[in-house]
Amino acid sequence: MALLVVRGLRVRYPGAQEDALRGVDLELAPGEFVCVLGPSGAGKSTLIRCINRLVEPASGQIIWDGHDAMRLKGAHLLAYRRQIGMIFQEFHLVDRLPVLANVLMGRFGYVSPWQAAIGRYGPQEVAWARQALARVGLAGYELRRARDLSGGQRQRVAIARALVQRPRLMLGDEPVSNLDPVTARAIMALLAEINRRDGLTMLINLHSVDLARAFATRVIGLSRGQVAFDGPPSRVDRSVLEQVYGTAG
Amino acid sequence: MKAESRLAPPATRRGAGLRFLLVLMAVAAVYGASAAATEFHPVVVVRDADVFVQLLGEMWPDNRERWVFLLTDFLPRLKVPFIQTLQIAILGTLAGAVLAVPFVVLASNNLTRNPVVYAAAKALMNLLRTVPELLYASIFVAAVGFGPFPGVLALTVFSMAIVAKLTSESVEAVDPGPLEALEAAGATRAQVIAYAVVPQVLPLFVSYVLYVFEINVRVSTVLGLVGAGGIGQQLQLMLSLFQYENAFIIILATFVLVAAIDYASARVRARLV
Numbered sequence: 001m002a003l004l005v006v007r008g009l010r011v012r013y014p015g016a017q018e019d020a021l022r023g024v025d026l027e028l029a030p031g032e033f034v035c036v037l038g039p040s041g042a043g044k045s046t047l048i049r050c051i052n053r054l055v056e057p058a059s060g061q062i063i064w065d066g067h068d069a070m071r072l073k074g075a076h077l078l079a080y081r082r083q084i085g086m087i088f089q090e091f092h093l094v095d096r097l098p099v100l101a102n103v104l105m106g107r108f109g110y111v112s113p114w115q116a117a118i119g120r121y122g123p124q125e126v127a128w129a130r131q132a133l134a135r136v137g138l139a140g141y142e143l144r145r146a147r148d149l150s151g152g153q154r155q156r157v158a159i160a161r162a163l164v165q166r167p168r169l170m171l172g173d174e175p176v177s178n179l180d181p182v183t184a185r186a187i188m189a190l191l192a193e194i195n196r197r198d199g200l201t202m203l204i205n206l207h208s209v210d211l212a213r214a215f216a217t218r219v220i221g222l223s224r225g226q227v228a229f230d231g232p233p234s235r236v237d238r239s240v241l242e243q244v245y246g247t248a249g
Numbered sequence: 250m251k252a253e254s255r256l257a258p259p260a261t262r263r264g265a266g267l268r269f270l271l272v273l274m275a276v277a278a279v280y281g282a283s284a285a286a287t288e289f290h291p292v293v294v295v296r297d298a299d300v301f302v303q304l305l306g307e308m309w310p311d312n313r314e315r316w317v318f319l320l321t322d323f324l325p326r327l328k329v330p331f332i333q334t335l336q337i338a339i340l341g342t343l344a345g346a347v348l349a350v351p352f353v354v355l356a357s358n359n360l361t362r363n364p365v366v367y368a369a370a371k372a373l374m375n376l377l378r379t380v381p382e383l384l385y386a387s388i389f390v391a392a393v394g395f396g397p398f399p400g401v402l403a404l405t406v407f408s409m410a411i412v413a414k415l416t417s418e419s420v421e422a423v424d425p426g427p428l429e430a431l432e433a434a435g436a437t438r439a440q441v442i443a444y445a446v447v448p449q450v451l452p453l454f455v456s457y458v459l460y461v462f463e464i465n466v467r468v469s470t471v472l473g474l475v476g477a478g479g480i481g482q483q484l485q486l487m488l489s490l491f492q493y494e495n496a497f498i499i500i501l502a503t504f505v506l507v508a509a510i511d512y513a514s515a516r517v518r519a520r521l522v
Contacts, residue, residue, distance in 0.1 A: 093426075095424075
């Protein structure tokens with residue numbers, strides 16, 4: 001059964017002349033590594049923000065594990081979001097706080113608000129956070145301030161923060177666009193390794209066609225708010241890129 | 250003719266000299282009208298300079314015994330009113346800082362999405378800030394009577410408005426990234442504020458509170474002039490009794506106190522931000 005089904009998704013931002021998404025259909029099977037390509041403004045960021053309901057669609061369906069995710073509110077919405085990890089182009093860490101504190105924030109969907117408010121995490125929570133840091137290659141960095149780390153290291157912290165959510169889907173909004181090519185490849189390799197070993201489903205927006213070809217099991221091309229291509233990376237050729245980007249990429 | 254006009258300076262530049270002259274004349278006219286209405290004549294300042302010099306002479310203790318008396322006998326007696334002045338400033342600042350917190354949340358457009366609540370909170374803070382502290386003090390003196398109590402109330406309202414305004418502007422300028430990341434992880438609103446907003450804003454908040462404390466120390470030294478307690482009440486008393494030497498010592502001590510607190514507070518603030 002599909003992990004996620006998206007049907008007829010439409011989004012219009014307030015004051016915009018055109019829809020940001022114009023009827024997107026998408027199905028994700030567990031364990032897929034999907035990369036979303038498309039020019040700036042094609043709706044890549046909007047699409048993944050709709051999936052965890054950071055952006056409210058005007059119409060359409062989002063079915064998560066057989067359940068309607070569009071009607072979720074309050075505590076149910078928070079419980080839905082904690083099953084979906086998310087990483088960002090600018091990492092989105094709290095720079096002043098230590099690495100471990102940033103990773104523990106991934107547990108917010110699970111601990112009670114008053115527990116988090118007084119910074120009380122159980123030993124199990126802290127152990128998971130340390131494990132996640134070791135997993136992304138940052139064992140020993142627990143007490144370093146986030147702002148003292150390099151870009152690649154900060155994205156690793158963000159990945160660890162998403163992993164402690166025990167997610168079933170990882171969303172990535174151009175997670176490697178701010179990194180140099182070597183670091184970008186290393187981060188993509190880390191995501192691919194997590195995908196293979198844990199079977200964690202990935203839906204990652206990318207700028208780089210080469211990285212998508214190298215790591216994805218499936219590529220989706222978005223063009224002006226619509227799916228222009230959906231298929232294996234081996235089928236991404238010149239004519240497909242022309243279709244998605246308008247000109248040869 | 251055509252070539253000449255092409256070489257001439259642009260129109261905006263050409264009129265600049267004339268416009269400057271007109272502005273200068275307008276400023277002079279406003280100054281003259283205001284001086285006439287308030288019967289202020291700059292000439293008087295020069296003509297009656299000897300009166301000022303005489304007053305300064307009366308303020309300056311002219312012999313050793315007077316100095317010894319003022320510094321060893323009178324100055325120690327100022328300890329209580331000076332401490333009261335500081336206490337007024339401390340109480341007003343702390344209460345204002347605490348009361349500011351809910352208004353910071355309401356007056357920040359990234360924390361309060363309801364436009365009516367946001368606009369109302371922002372407008373209230375701006376309104377409270379437009380009233381000078383001494384006016385608050387006189388109103389509270391009228392309401393609750395003489396003494397330090399109305400002084401504390403006045404500083405509380407004033408501090409709350411300034412701290413809330415400055416801090417809410419900082420909250421609106423925080424990096425929105427961590428807020429989005431925590432929201433995506435299923436965090437509640439309280440968690441997002443506590444972990445993504447507070448760490449970014451806390452040093453600025455403390456710095457604003459110290460800044461307002463500096464202002465409050467200065468203001469609390471003159472609160473007594475409207476009957477709201479502190480050293481100002483002593484100063485008022487000495488001036489009305491024509492005890493100019495005593496008044497001079499109060500002013501001198503006030504200057505030293507305010508300068509010391511300004512300096513210390515500025516040092517701390519420089520380390521915070």
